[in-house]
Amino acid sequence: MMKDILLTLKSHPEPTPRWAIESAVNIGRHLGAKVSGGMCIVGIPKVSNFLADRLVGANDAIAEENLKSRDNAQTLIDALQECAGADAGSDPMLIECGHIIDPRVLTEHARVFDLTIVPAYGHPETQSVVESLIFSSGRPVLLLPQEVGSQPFGSIVVAWDGSRGAARAVHDALPLLRSAAAVKVVSITGDKELPASASVDALLTHLANHGIKASAHAEEARREDAGSALVRFTHTSGGELLVMGAYGQSKLREFVLGGATRTILTSATVPVFLSH
Template identity: 45%
Template sequence: MPVKDLLVHIDHGRASPARLDAAIALAAAHDAHLVGLYVLSRPHIPGFIRTQIPPVLLKHQEEALGTSARQAEEHFNDAVRRAGVKGEWRCVDGDPEPVLSLHARYCDLCVVGQRDPEGEDATMDPAMPDRLILTVGRPVLVVPKVGDYPVIGKRVLVAWDASRLATRAVNDALPILTAADHVSVLAVNPRGGEDGHGDIPSADICLHLARHGIKAEAEHVYADDVDVGAMLLSTLAAEGADLLVMGAYGHTRWRELVLGGATRHILEHMTVPVLMSH
């Protein structure tokens, strides 16, 4: 199924302009409709504290929120107009994760930003983007908090472990993989057995991709002393890839938070946009 409906999360953080540019580039490449979603999220202030805040300060806060939203809308409309992309602006009250999850269910791909603890957005939702990836039911493209990404999906690396999540990610990424110039499928420390890889790791999924007209290279590496996430980042750099495709949270999220895992490592240290599915 082609990508025809994109949604991008817009905020007033430092990474938002580059995220919008990346979403516009994808929309233009796939002749897709682009929804820009701005969530009017207010800091959670306990009632007993709010009663002690002068009303004039609360009024100024509301005015500042409205001004930021209007500036973001103007920037979005100007950017899509200059790019010749079909765009639609939405501004919704609420918390980012549930609002995005609701709206993204009616799109083919949701574009969000990497969590930026050092950013200036005081209303940043701590559930983003992790919980969104787990709950939305759609593929999520996470754009790094630093850098510009005008080209996404020309050289793609697929992280393959023969799991349900990896299978879902590959299927979700098919429209992008079809348009790519180069696709590599990498299995890190592949295992055999009934629930593992075949005789040649990554070969079976590459054969499936070939039937979709996608010429993919099967790769595998054994490196028990290297973290899977670190190996993926190293391979991305070595191959000059501009997109990573992977399943997200093969283990429970709390287990990855406590013990670490490939998803957590990539979300914290990503160097290129990552398409994740759960």
């Protein structure tokens, strides 16, 4: 059961498009959950170089961009309230940021929501925000690269490899899986050797115990990584949502994403529900 959803909004350089707000509200109503907004307000600091300011008017340009960010923020707040109406959650969280979005504060807020939705519309900082939310919030994330209607996710694809991440994703997505008309569990072959725990039959039994009828499928990776194969299968099978575990590990103080996760975060063309 999901009761509260956090929708991440961006005010700069281009604001979150209205279709993303409308889609998030549709998802919230589908789940019986209220939708709250979380947004970084960009505040670019003034330049200290007098000559640069005098020659090109740097500080005037910076002030204009900061004003643009705040104006966009108010427009987004108004749009969320208009779309959600009585289904709006708590007051929007406005986080003062520097010249780039700092996802850490947003991630801390996400820990007290059942789900965080991140619209993907080409904003340059989407991947860093999604990574922080997935691996540090302790909550599932829905990456939303396209509009969804008032009856979203009637057909759902579940990526299954028997791993901890996949199990976590299935558990977190149960409210969506219960309401879907079709659930397809797919295992990708030819990418890596799957463990014995990757039994799809056992997962189908588990889902059936939750009142979810699912079908089993196998999809071969055709000289591609598992992420690309999953997106392809989701498209060809008519899936409207892909549910999968997210993988990553820290090496030499640099966070390294798993191959399938990296592919999904950089090139997803269907909505993706991710848990870690």
